[in-house]
Amino acid sequence: MIRILGADKEKQLLGLFDRGDASAMDRLYAEYADYLAGVCYRYVGNDDDMKDVLQEAFIKIFTRIGSFEYRGRGSLKAWMTRIVVNESLTFLRRNAAAAETPINGDTPDTADDTPATEGIDAATLMGMVARLPEGYRVVFNLFAIEGMSHKEIADELGITPSTSASQFFKAKRMLARMINEYRRKNG
Structure with missing residues (x-):
């Protein structure tokens, strides 16, 4: 098993894909699944829907990774993040959930809209x-x-x-x- 270390992990992962290494998908998934799930959850907000959207995103990532052009550290993560965001938005559009949400007129005019967040995990x-x-x-x-x-x-x-x-x-x-x-x- 090849261990992926350091700042070149994206390059190393892409090298596994280029060589047709059978473990490439598993390693990419293990490295980025939690992060990408968090991105997806920020948009979708429902565990079951998030899992479906994330699965679709990973299918796109795995089928398109051969056309990905590495542009330096962080570019693979950014590319995958964009795919997850796009899949999330597509899901929301399909479900007409991104339309303006009424707030029932209960927004106070004097609310502090920039509270401090330090101390909140x-x-x-x-x-x-x-x-x-x-x-x-x-x-x-x-x-x-x-x-x-x-x-x-x-x-x-x-x-x-x-x-x-x-x-x-x-x-x-x-x-x-x-x-x-x-x-x-x-x-």
């Missing part, structure tokens, strides 16, 4: 993001985590840039309330 924060309504969660992830602009998000989701900005604002407000509630309970 990543799993708790990701759980809060996962509890956002799907439309909010998708825009929040694309804007705050993937770094897309509201225009890019609008083009990707078939909404207007102002709808994207509104969804993001409402997501931040809802997250702020969750964080403040968490702090009150765990203070």
